[in-house]
Amino acid sequence: MPACEPAAGTVLQIGSDADLAWVRQQVRQCAAELGFGLVQQTKLVTAASELARNTLVHGGGGHAEISPLVHGAIRGLRLSFVDTGPGIRDVPLALTDGYTTGGGLGLGLSGARRLVDEFGIVSEPGRGTTVTVSAWAAGVPAARPGGR
Numbered sequence: 715m716p717a718c719e720p721a722a723g724t725v726l727q728i729g730s731d732a733d734l735a736w737v738r739q740q741v742r743q744c745a746a747e748l749g750f751g752l753v754q755q756t757k758l759v760t761a762a763s764e765l766a767r768n769t770l771v772h773g774g775g776g777h778a779e780i781s782p783l784v785h786g787a788i789r790g791l792r793l794s795f796v797d798t799g800p801g802i803r804d805v806p807l808a809l810t811d812g813y814t815t816g817g818g819l820g821l822g823l824s825g826a827r828r829l830v831d832e833f834g835i836v837s838e839p840g841r842g843t844t845v846t847v848s849a850w851a852a853g854v855p856a857a858r859p860g861g862r
Contacts, residue, residue, distance in 0.1 A: 718744035718791075723781040728769045728795070737766045737778050741793065744780055748789040749851040758791065758849045761826040765795040765845050768822060773797025773843055783848065790831075790850040798842040805837055 718724075724744075726737050741762040745755040762778070769776045776797030783790035802808045809823050823845070827833040830847040837843040 718747045718780070718782045723779055726778045726780065727775075728766055728777055728797075729775040730770070734763065734766050734770065738763050740780060741791070744782065745791055745849075745851075748782055748791060750789075750791070750849070751852055754849065754852060757829040758793075761829040761847055761849075762793055762795075764822045764826045765793070765847070768845070769795045769797045769843075773799030775799075776842070783850070785850075788850055790848055792846065792848045794844060794846040796842070796844045801839040801841055801843055802835075802837040803839050805835055809835070 724740065726740060727733060728737065738759050742755055742759045745758050750758065766778055769778070774797060776795065776799070779792075779794040779796065781792040781794075783792055809827065823835070826845075826847065830849045832846075832848040834846045835843065
């Protein structure tokens with residue numbers, strides 16, 4: 715049975731580095747099953763990898779939700795990364811290239827945002843963060859719902 719049934723969604727726990735690898739593998743498999751090309755798959759897996767790592771490192775763990783999307787003949791994938799960690803005090807600043815709280819390059823959230831068609835973030839200090847991204851398989855770019 716395919717991992718990405720159109721009406722189904724998958725929840726994957728994120729609590730260790732091994733879970734990060736599992737999330738990447740599941741995102742790539744779902745994207746391939748939905749007709750994403752190799753470049754699209756790579757972009758989506760890269761974004762998912764960064765967001766899953768943020769969930770683990772900055773949010774103290776949480777989960778990823780992988781949901782196939784269908785809009786007519788167009789297939790897509792929605793990924794949500796949810797944690798109940800400390801939250802982000804200044805979301806616009808966190809989305810700025812070069813801003814980091816972890817000693818990295820500061821391209822995580824902003825880079826992930828550039829790799830997908832849709833990007834949303836909801837964060838409340840002391841309550842956690844949810845980052846949701848969507849990407850649509852190539853085909854009819856003008857028909858992509860909700861693009862940037």
